Amino acid sequence: MTEQPNRTAGQLVDELTSDTAQLVRAEVRKGQQELLDKAKEASKGAALLGGAAVLGALAAGTSATFVVRTLGKVLPAPTAAFLATALYAGGAAALGSAGLAEIKRAGPLWPEETLASIREDVRAARPHAG
Numbered sequence: 258m259t260e261q262p263n264r265t266a267g268q269l270v271d272e273l274t275s276d277t278a279q280l281v282r283a284e285v286r287k288g289q290q291e292l293l294d295k296a297k298e299a300s301k302g303a304a305l306l307g308g309a310a311v312l313g314a315l316a317a318g319t320s321a322t323f324v325v326r327t328l329g330k331v332l333p334a335p336t337a338a339f340l341a342t343a344l345y346a347g348g349a350a351a352l353g354s355a356g357l358a359e360i361k362r363a364g365p366l367w368p369e370e371t372l373a374s375i376r377e378d379v380r381a382a383r384p385h386a387g
Contacts, residue, residue: 284375291368302359309353316345 264272315321321341328337 280378284371284378287374288368288371291371295363295365295368298363299360302356302363305352305356305359309349309356312345312349312352316342316349321345 324341324344325334325338328340332340
């Protein structure tokens with residue numbers, strides 16, 4: 258904002274509107290970037306959870322015939338099927354746990370810095386609002 262004597266109320270309102278719009282646009286851009294950074298951080302955890310889902314499906318269906326048949330050569334067929342299911346379920350649990358830990362490590366998914374900046378902007382504007 259430039260200092261000019263004898264500005265009209267309309268000019269002041271126009272400047273205030275322009276400054277406010279610029280501030281809002283800057284905060285929105287900052288929030289978008291922060292969300293993008295957090296999404297990139299959480300992507301590893303999401304990939305691990307995807308792997309857990311695939312292994313969980315295998316555990317539920319025990320469609321890995323090779324493992325069941327191989328175990329069936331040394332164990333009774335029902336025991337071989339149960340053991341294969343337990344192995345896949347254990348793998349799914351391990352991947353799921355690792356995926357959740359990655360997502361928790363990334364922290365909250367909302368743009369914390371932008372929200373703090375907006376709060377500070379509101380605090381700074383309050384005394385001048387009258």
